[in-house]
Amino acid sequence: MALFDYTLEGESGHARAGSFETAHGTAHTPMFMPVGTLATVKGITPDQLHEIGSQVVLANTYHLSMRPGADLIAEAGGLHSFMQWDGPILTDSGGFQIFSLADTVKLDDDGVNFASIYDGAKIRWTPEDNMDIQQKLGADIIMQLDQCAPYPATREFVERAVDLSAAWAKRCLAAHTREDQALFGIVQGGMHLDLRLKSVNALREIGQASAEAGHKDFQGFGIGGYSVGEDHDVMFETLGDVARALPSNKPRYLMGVGNPTTLVRAVREGVDMFDCVLPTRTARMGTAFSSKGRMNMRNAKFKRDFEPLDATCTCPVCSKYSRAYLRHLVKSGEMLGGILLSIHNLHYLLDLMRRAREAVLAGAYEDFYEEWMASEGADDY
RNA sequence: GUGGGUAUAGUUCAGUUGGUUAGAAUGCCAGAUUGUGGCUCUGGAGGUCGUCGGUUCGAGUCCGAUUAUCCACC
Numbered sequence: 539m540a541l542f543d544y545t546l547e548g549e550s551g552h553a554r555a556g557s558f559e560t561a562h563g564t565a566h567t568p569m570f571m572p573v574g575t576l577a578t579v580k581g582i583t584p585d586q587l588h589e590i591g592s593q594v595v596l597a598n599t600y601h602l603s604m605r606p607g608a609d610l611i612a613e614a615g616g617l618h619s620f621m622q623w624d625g626p627i628l629t630d631s632g633g634f635q636i637f638s639l640a641d642t643v644k645l646d647d648d649g650v651n652f653a654s655i656y657d658g659a660k661i662r663w664t665p666e667d668n669m670d671i672q673q674k675l676g677a678d679i680i681m682q683l684d685q686c687a688p689y690p691a692t693r694e695f696v697e698r699a700v701d702l703s704a705a706w707a708k709r710c711l712a713a714h715t716r717e718d719q720a721l722f723g724i725v726q727g728g729m730h731l732d733l734r735l736k737s738v739n740a741l742r743e744i745g746q747a748s749a750e751a752g753h754k755d756f757q758g759f760g761i762g763g764y765s766v767g768e769d770h771d772v773m774f775e776t777l778g779d780v781a782r783a784l785p786s787n788k789p790r791y792l793m794g795v796g797n798p799t800t801l802v803r804a805v806r807e808g809v810d811m812f813d814c815v816l817p818t819r820t821a822r823m824g825t826a827f828s829s830k831g832r833m834n835m836r837n838a839k840f841k842r843d844f845e846p847l848d849a850t851c852t853c854p855v856c857s858k859y860s861r862a863y864l865r866h867l868v869k870s871g872e873m874l875g876g877i878l879l880s881i882h883n884l885h886y887l888l889d890l891m892r893r894a895r896e897a898v899l900a901g902a903y904e905d906f907y908e909e910w911m912a913s914e915g916a917d918d919y
Numbered sequence: 920g921u922g923g924g925u926a927u928a929g930u931u932c933a934g935u936u937g938g939u940u941a942g943a944a945u946g947c948c949a950g951a952u953u954g955u956g957g958c959u960c961u962g963g964a965g966g967u968c969g970u971c972g973g974u975u976c977g978a979g980u981c982c983g984a985u986u987a988u989c990c991a992c993c
Contacts, residue, residue: 573954573955574955575955576955580955596954598954598955601955601956630954631954632954633954634954635954635955635956638954638956639956655956656956681954684954686954724954760954762954763954764953764954765953765954766953767953770953791954792954793953793954794953794954795953795954796953797953800953812953813953813954814953814954814955815952815953815954815955816952816953816955818955819952819953819955819957819959820951820952820953822957822958822959823951823952823957823958823959823960825951825952834949834950834951836948836949837948837949838947838948838949871958873958876958
């Protein structure tokens with residue numbers, strides 16, 4: 539089996555279980571990927587990431603290219619060596635950051651001009667520039683440069699983003715050379731099903747034409763442009779059709795989605811991979827995921843609660859620390875509070891996807907789904 | 920003991936020549952957070968203005984007494 543070839547190991551309804559090889563180990567789907575934008579999952583060491591069952595870890599091209607710079611990371615031997623994470627890494631292209639962070643973005647057919655949020659430096663990226671940077675960073679999976687339309691946006695705006703993203707997808711694929719890296723195309727199209735399908739078809743054609751010419755194909759697909767402010771149910775009006783329009787022999791990655799119920803629902807629609815800052819960001823602000831829903835650990839009701847965070851949880855935090863102690867840490871602004879809650883929240887999502895995978899392999903995803911939706915915490919998300 | 924200062928929200932303080940419902944910061948209570956510019960953001964509760972008395976149409980504000988506390992000097 540060649541690197542990155544996706545093996546479909548089981549199906550249950552539309553839900554899928556599969557795996558693919560990277561140069562840094564096998565990834566099993568469905569899976570959640572912890573986000574480590576600046577080559578670190580904030581507050582968590584690589585050993586701890588392993589301990590809670592992390593597979594792929596994310597890093598961000600936009601941020602790393604400006605600080606400390608792609609050349610420095612290449613000089614360090616690449617991201618794996620630099621951050622001492624020996625598992626798979628995925629770098630987001632930074633397209634999302636360009637459009638969500640910068641206030642002065644100028645697009646043209648050939649590329650994009652924007653100002654660095656770090657020092658205001660004027661930067662220009664073509665798709666080729668972006669591929670060059672991501673190949674220097676050396677992640678196992680890299681994402682095409684794309685344009686993520688905001689929500690709400692006019693249909694015309696979204697369609698232009700679809701067309702531009704497709705044009706850039708083609709150029710990213712042509713510029714992609716490293717054999718030990720997989721390139722994912724990204725589907726755009728906002729909440730319009732026809733534009734989504736147009737985006738999917740464009741990517742499929744681009745990949746096929748490239749492969750027929752003896753070059754690479756996309757080895758997976760990101761589904762971008764969701765979770766940009768719309769109600770959760772709006773995404774599910776189109777997500778299933780979009781996911782299933784993608785090739786069944788490639789992993790499907792719903793970008794930026796991380797609340798537990800949405801993951802369980804999206805797996806049911808045929809999505810394989812997720813990433814999100816939600817578990818770690820909310821952890822730093824004092825929120826914990828649990829089998830009974832979200833818990834705000836700052837709440838006074840935990841002041842004298844010496845029980846573990848979640849009695850059903852097997853994570854290293856729940857096996858040792860009490861709610862009262864965690865509340866104390868969070869209330870005191872101690873960094874250990876955010877660290878411990880991050881470990882717990884990541885474990886929660888990693889474990890949720892591990893259980894989802896088992897359910898698919900057992901051919902019982904619908905039972906798993908219904909059990910989840912009926913559970914105490916489901917409607918809390 | 921003498922002289923002077925201070926006393927307003929849990930805390931540190933602001934409050935005009937006396938004038939509507941006495942403010943801020945912080946703390947407290949709660950909510951938010953979705954391809955990470957976030958020690959962040961949004962709400963809420965909380966004060967018989969040390970106490971007693973007086974002046975005045977009206978006192979956190981002026982006067983007297985008293986209590987507490989700080990400083991200086993004996």
